Amino acid sequence: MNMKLLIKFILLAGLIILSVDMFFPAITTGSDFQKIPKSARATALGESYSAAIDDIAAIDYNPAALNTMKSFGFSAMYHTWIDNSYGIYGAAGYRIGYFVIGGSFYYFNYGGIKEYDYFGNYVASYNPYDMNAKLAISADGGFLFDFLKGFSIGVCSSGIYRTLIDETIWGMTFDLGLHYKTTLAQLLQTKDDYFNETAGLMPVNFGFSIQNMGFAGEFSAPLRANIGISFGLFPDFYLSFDVTKDYVDTPVFYKIGAEYTILEILTLRVGVNIGKEAGTFACGAGIKYPFLFDNLRFDYAFAPLGVMGNNHSFSLYGEFLFGATFDDYYNKGIHYYYKQDYLKARELWRKALKINPKSIMIIRKLKALQETINFYQADKETQALTNYPYVLQLDSVKSGVSIIDNQVTFTFITKGNEVKSVSVAGDFNNWDNYSLSLYEDSESLPPYKIWKITTKMMAGIYQYRFMIDGKIYLHDVNNPVFIDDGKGKTNSILLVDYSGVRMTNTFEILD
Structure with missing residues (x-):
């Protein structure tokens, strides 16, 4: 998808918002509990989540964003609300090719309510609650055309059940969403290789959703439209912006969120929701453990609600990868x-x-x-x-390997008298740093010293390095093929085939 197609995406979202505004100019709602956030991360980001979302909670924010899931994902949340009320949420989804199918369930309890007569005498107790079950599906545009890959569409159906003091209400709603996941380089389609390999790799997401199209009992559900963008300013720091058109209360909300991840484990978040009467500010944190499953994350959010108290939300999110893709x-x-x-x-x-x-x-x-x-x-x-007591300049060191039949000779040349010993170690001698000590050749001419050792080797591919004075490790500086051993040292690569030394690409050797 290029910039022109993205502009069409934004225009389409705007047209849908205007159409909804035309056909639903004023709405009375009877199920405001559907507005309560279903994710601690979303709460901490000020609910600027239609584009930033990347987990199964997309069912309740933007069903199209379900396509950010890799395989199987789940989410669970508990939060406190006003007085003794609380909510419990659970969701799960699974990818099948270009499609992701998911479902969620939300239970909200208003706490015990006691009824008293005119004289203050106790009459009865009630325990009203609301329930909401959703089923959603999202499809990636790559299913139809390659140029639509990353652009997804999603739909969600919801069943509502409410118990009030003396009656029950049921209803049904539908959500529609669009989501586009790309990078800055793909979006701008520049030919600048440096830009494409640096800043161009930063992710950019666009999201749009229409929520709660339907009814709850005799009333309409709390219809709203969201359009948003999220992007990375630099690695591990992301911003998200949403604009929400609410067809019930305040006409427009402006939502801004930011999050910063430290060492890929701890994430700090902050968000504001401008236009909201209470709880305009929120903050939170997340702990991610990427080594279990593909992504296991625990999130917390705090949102002060003024005279109504404080909201605390706790979420757990995890994702399993059953066979990662290219x-x-x-x-x-x-x-x-x-x-x-x-x-x-x-x-x-x-x-x-x-x-x-x-x-x-x-x-x-x-x-x-x-x-x-x-x-x-x-x-x-x-x-x-x-950092050694003397400075050994790399450009003053000469080293090399020569092969005659099955005899392999390692050579190392130094300048000055500071070096007292040189040895070579590799997988051919089990990395013994002392079994193959080089001797000073009689042909050495001051101020240079020539160190040599000849040994027999079977044909094969070997890694090796030199050791100076038993303290300094150094790869063969004249061998252009070397690799990091994963422990902070560098090993040179040697191919012994009895016909000379032949160098190949390092990754081809290792694979």
């Missing part, structure tokens, strides 16, 4: 690449490559990424060397 690994790799966690990005892109080995895009990104990793690893080792 896009899942690729998009997550983009996320970590932008955060400069290159090793994590490489791990995810390699998984994507295993799913689609013919992806030229992934192959190119892996090659470019490996060059970036090599540069940073070389820089780290330069910094480590400068």
Whole structure:
């Protein structure tokens, strides 16, 4: 989808809002409990959630956004409200190809109500409550055309059951939603590679929904329309904006939310809802544990309601991944690449490559990424060397490997007399740092020292590195193929085939 199609998306949303305003100029409602937030995260963001939503609670905010789910997801919430009232919410959904189907259930209890006569004598007690069950489906536009991928539409039906003091009411409503998930680069379609690989990777979401089209008993449900946008300013910091047209009370609400994630675990949130008579401000926090399931998150929100007290909300959200897709690994790799966690990005892109080995895009990104990793690893080792009692400049070090038949010779050349010993370790000697100590060659000419060792090796692919004075690890600076060992050290790659040393792409060797 490009900018022109996005403009059509916004115009369509505006046309729907105007049409609803024309046919429903004034509404009296009998089920305001449907307006109560169903997500602690949504509450903390000031309910600016029609675009920002990315979990199963989309059923109650924008059914089209269900397509942000990867596989199976669930959500549960408990919140306190005015006086002794409270609400309990649960939802679950599952992806089937381009479609996501979900359902939710909400129970709201108003607390015990006692009835007294004119003289103050106790008459009876009541326990009124409301229930709301929803069923929703969302479809990704990629089901029809490739250029519509990321654009989704959703519908939701809702059954309402209310118990009042002396009567019961039932009703039915419908919701309609549109959602578009993209990145800044895809949206602008620029040809600037640097922009596309940096700021262009930031996510941008657009959302639109019409909620509660229907009735509850003799009254209409609380009809409202929402349109919003959410985007990232920089990694882990996101903003969301919503405008809500309420056809019952205040004509328009302006909602703004912000959230910032620390170390991918703790998220802080704040939001305002301008136009709301009470509870205009909200804040909250979330704790995410990404190592269990694909995403397990506990959210809390606090919203002061003035004379009506305070609202506390607690939500639990989780998602299972039953077989991640190529896009899942690729998009997550983009996320970590932008955060400069290159090793994590490489791990995810390699998984994507295993799913689609013919992806030229992934192959190119892996090659470019490996060059970036090599540069940073070389820089780290330069910094480590400068902390040694003497400075060993990398450009003054010469090293190499030569092979004659099955004899492999490692050579290391240093300048000056500071270096006292050099050894080589690798998976060919179980990384023993002392079993292959290089000796000083008699051909050494001051101020240089030539260190050598020759050993027999079977044909194969090996990783190795040098050790200086038993303290400094250094990869073979004249070998262009090396890899991080995941423990802060760099290993060079050696291919022994009895016909010389042949270098290939690192990721091809490892895979």
